[in-house]
Amino acid sequence: MFPPIILNRLRGTNSIILLIGAVTFVIGCLHFLLQSLSLSTGHGSGSSLDVLQRLYSKSDTQCLDYNIDDGQFTTSHVRFNCTGNRENAAFVMLVRNSEVHDARSSIRHVEDRFNKNYGYPWIFLNDLPFSDEFVKYTSSLVSGEAYYGIIDRENWEMPEWIDRKKAKASMQSMEKQNILYGGSESYRHMCRFFSGFFYKHELVSKYDYYWRVEPNTEILCDVPYDPFKYMRENQKKYGFVISLMELYSTIQTLWPTVQNFSTLHPEAIHKNNALGFIVDNEQNITSGGYNLCHFWSNFEIAAVDFWKSEAYENYFTFLDKTGGFYYERWGDAPVHSIAAAILLDKTELHWFDDFGYKHHPFTHCPERSEYHESGRCTCNPKENFDNNQFACKNQYLRVNGDLELPDPIPPAKLRKNSIITY
Ligand SMILES: Nc1nc2c(ncn2[C@@H]2O[C@H](COP(=O)(O)OP(=O)(O)OP(=O)(O)O)[C@@H](O)[C@H]2O)c(=O)[nH]1
Ligand SMILES: [Mg+2]
Secondary structure (H helix, E strand, O other): OOOHHHHHHHHOOOHHHHHHHHHHHHHHHHHHHHHHHHHHOOOOOOOHHHHHHHHHOOOHHHOOOOOOOOOOOOOOOOOOOOHHHOOOEEEEEEOOHHHHHHHHHHHHHHHHHOHHHOOOOEEEEEOOOOOHHHHHHHHOOOOOOEEEEEOOHHHOOOOOOOOHHHHHHHHHHHHHOOOOOOOOHHHHHHHHHHHHOHHHOOOOOOOOEEEEOOOOEEEOEOOOOOHHHHHHHOOOOEEEOOEEEOOHHHOOOHHHHHHHHHHHOHHHOOOOOOHHHHEOOOOOOOOOOEOOEEEOOOOEEEEHHHHHOHHHHHHHHHHHHOOHHHHOOOOHHHHHHHHHHHHOOHHHEEEOOOOOEEEOOEEEOOOOOHHHHOOOEOOOHHHOHHHOOOEOHHHHHHHOOOOOOOOOOOHHHHHOOOOOOO
């Protein structure tokens, strides 16, 4: 209630002047308030009106354009609504019911750091039916839709051309040698599934891009742009965060098999490939040796149509027929990586160097100080795996001519069973 004296004044001739004064005062206060907000959110260059629009407008134009080099940027104080601007993309997680809590943790990381602003769907895949508990605990966490799919039995078992006795004997022998997952049959099903089948699953195959997420992984920096959009606009087909050397004992015949494939299918090998990532001293598949470098596939952002291509289908079928997924223990990471290195144009690869990511026991943490001073990342840049002797950052960088060739790995080192100790 206004006091009567003020009401009387308002009825008088000065009322219009008073009203204009009051409105101007209120606008002035609002402007001051929003300008302070603009500085404190790190959007110093925007006017107060910009901030108001960013905070409250529901239009698609709120979505940020990617700006990978801008370590200053942080989304932590601003909520965006980008759902209308989404790519045809989804998250994919292969997971067991028993891993529900590790899955929840990973989902939460991805949602908090990126997806809460976008609402991309999640696809959960399993070789067994998902439990009610799994569905309840995961669907409640996601900002988009959640889909739950079972894998066809024939994509999760030894194919008929595998000599089971030989496969069992090899598993026993690898177990005795303490080779990581050397004795596990289900691990081999998993690697074969990711190598040749996940992208054919009806829930996945309709998308253009996917982001693979594993249980118990962490996203350690804000992702203030849409990496799917980045992939499409820059014609990227395969994105990774960590690259490292594989355990030689698990893939002894993989490279000779790839060499045979390249002889049989020379048309599949891209002229502008990234062979320099996987072969140290000779730019030729037939004569070069594999340096064990691969992209760590527990994180992948990639184009579904790369795996569906004729070149990749021929490559996977050729590899699969040799039985190496079971007679040895070929991982989907070297299988994917060698394919990406030889079948794609090297410009179609992308290193998400600006991501902070942890899958035990390794972390990728951007080293530039802006990523930390701005509050965008919470990892320790000193723990960046890129500086580990088994990292393949240099091999990747030299592909684009950024570095001199590093020394080739001495053959004796390649023969060791445990190149990387976990
Ligand atoms: N449904 C299902 N998922 C599996 C199975 N084995 C592995 N996975 C999933 O496949 C992915 C890779 O398996 P991991 O056990 O993490 O393999 P890894 O990353 O090489 O090894 P870790 O160092 O143990 O993480 C994860 O998302 C697992 O949840 C299985 O038998 N069934
Ligand atoms: Mg894992």
